[in-house]
Amino acid sequence: MKTFELLPEETKPYALKIAGEIDMNNYESILTLGHNTQRAISQFSDRVLYHIKNRDITKVGNTLQQLVDTITSVKVEESDTNLLSRFFKKKSAPSPERTMHYERASIQIERIELQLHRAQKQLLEDIEVLNEMYRLNQSYHDELSVILAAGELKQYDFTSRELPRIEAMAAQDPQSLAPQAFEDAKNQLQRLDQRLYDLQIARELTVQAAPQIRMIQQSNQVLSEKIQTSLMTTIPLWKNQIALLISSQRDRQRADLHRRLASAEQRMEAHFDATELQQTQQRLLADVEETLLLQGQSSVQQAQIEREMRNLSRDL
DSSP, rough: HHHHHSSSSGGGHHHHHHHHHOOOOHHHHHHHTTTTHHHHHHHHHHHHHHHHHHHHHHHHHHHHHHHHHHHHOOOOOOTOOOOOHHHHHTOOOOOOOHHHHHHHHHHHHHEEEEHHHHHHHHHHHHHHHHHHHHHHHHHHHHHHHHHHHHHHHHHHHIIIHHHHHHHHHHHHHHTTTHHHHHHHHHHHHHHHHHHHHHHHHHHHHHHHHHHHHHHHHHHHHHHHHHHOOOOOOOHHHHHEEEEEEEEHHHHHHHHHHHTTTHHHGGGGGGOOHHHHHHHHHHHHHHHHHHHHHHHHHHHHHHHHHHHHHHHHHHHH
């Protein structure tokens, strides 16, 4: 009765209808109560488990690690940044090899950017799938609540009205088939009680699955937001500063080739400050390392959720 009282008003007539269709004289009527929904939940739990098992976020971690390796490979020397110092102190010109290294790093970053875009797209698609799973899980929970309410109504009605009547008939005529009818009625009531217990276990699965789904979804959202920060803010800034550095390197190489101070002074507009790049690299590394940490935590969390979902599926 308690479950029925907790139902939304609009679903109570449906519960009453199901209760009226339960035939206590029919074993199959009790056995099949909520069977389709219970089977759907079992299949749903398998689907959630499959999704968790095939949610490979290690690729995101590998891509982020490539980003870290590429960034840390860029070492800016003081001679790369001080154009006048190169001429007045007659330091050696920047080597073409160093410029090529910066160019290769820039190209590698662009490739990693594409991989991160794809990873973020997959995470966003994953979030939408998990949203659909959550809604489906909610519908199963609500449907089972209605079926449980119907079963409890039937159980209460049969226990309070029908069973006493059958028991009285058995007491009045112990030499007839009435005592057996009473035993049959008690057995059917016991079967209904067991069926309701099984359905309660199935509903408990939906209750426990809901936070697991949300936990994975939250993990995806945090990872996606971190990747978004790198893609939209830090990486473009780093690329722009690397482009300035490459431009500065090329200008210095041309200036050294022509050995004209006037020409070099005109190119002071291309002067590059290593401090800005170093600060950007530190910021980018901090962002990526934080994202890597979240990815690692998500992997551990995923393994734990997978174990819990397996246990829930086994109980169901």
